[in-house]
Amino acid sequence: MDYKIEEGGAIIKVRISGVLTFDDHERFKSVVKAINESDSATAEIDLGETKMIDSAGIGMLLLANDRAKKAGKEVRLTGANGHVLKVIQLSKVDEIIPVES
């Protein structure tokens, strides 16, 4: 996976592209860190360009959400489509992390 971070005001936006899997564990830590260290109260994880996600990838989103909550922030997922959207619908992750289309 690759990611781009856009910081501006109330929202920090993280765009994840490619596939989000077990192998991205280390790299995703910097996403978690960036969200927690930003001044924004809301983090938007944009999955519009994320092609596939595996169970470890879902785990990373859960981790980011948990860490952000503990830092008093909100996380939401946006743009999910295709395989990623199916995984989210199947696993009902939206009961834990808000999902916007």
Add this chain to the structure above:
Amino acid sequence: MSAQPAPASAPEPVPSDDARILVVDDLRSSRMLIGSVLKSAGFSNIDYAGDGIEALERFEAHEPDIILLDIVMPRMDGFEVSHAIRNRFDSDVPILVQSGVQEAEQRVRAFDMGATDLVSKPINAGELISRLRLHIERRRLIARLKRYQKRMDEELHTAEGMQMSLMKEAPEVDAITYPRQARMETFYRPSYKLGGDLWDVFEIDEHRFGVLMVDLSGHGVSAAINAFRLHMLAERSEADAGDPGAWLARLSDELYEILPIEHFATAFYGVFDKRDLSLTFAGAGAPTPVLRRHDGSVEHLDASGLIMGCRSGGQYGNQRIALQPGDRLCLYSDALYENFDTPDGALSVDELSALIVATMEGEVREGFTTDLIQRVFGSMPESFPDDLTILMLEVIQP
């Protein structure tokens, strides 16, 4: 501030090294010289050979840790010795070849014949010792890593056996399902020795049995440990497993207590009841089960639901379907359709469903799961990128 007096000129203690060194040189004076250089550097375990034939004899009698080899010798030269050690004896012992700086062609040939490195001739004591130490250390490091890897392989192999034993053998499954008017086929293969998939079939009472399929997030050792934990939790409460939704909810709450935040499980749990040939089931984010009715029609069951172990108090609703003899239901883990190397090559539910249904055509017979794998992957792969489980449940005639 006074200068420290210079230490008395006692010689620095030389660390001793018992690496076995075989020195091969046809000149006695050269062997003596090299021997004394090695001894003064702390090497105490030195063997000598005066030509190639003798070198191979010494090698065979006791394999050294490193060989210092001359090229030009009577009877058998250094190239042949090197070649024989690599090929005839299949040894990866480091071979340091003594070679004059000018002899470029000879140096290349030495490597072709299996030399590890070159040392200049005539011998330069400092260079010789440095290179020897380098290659001896390297060899020791590799030996250590090999020992470590062997031990890990053995431990993983043991753990693999333990994990496989969690899953029932076909006769045990048959003994549960046949008296309850059903037949099941199962397939489980971890991606690497240990896996995070788990399935179970167990008796609930004389009419009913439960079918559980779980996929712990991730794979490898951590997923396997979580699979063991889940197996224990599940086994403890098999007795009151008649209500699938409530059962998954309780398992989920228990998993939530023990799993780290980024770990979870997907699951399908169904209870088959032979009294009315019904299947009552609940899903927790499991891949879509495919049902092929005896008349050829196809239905996709909804096994979506909050993945287990992410929070407490998750709710799982029950669904119930009526079945008839000849109906066949296929459950599978996501490794059957996901393809992370070429995301566009992943199968959609409809594509996979079509393959499953095609595999289910025809008479009752063994081998559904392997047929399906061959249809999906083209052949039976040596290994799978993720843990793969396939369960097939068929209602049979009374």
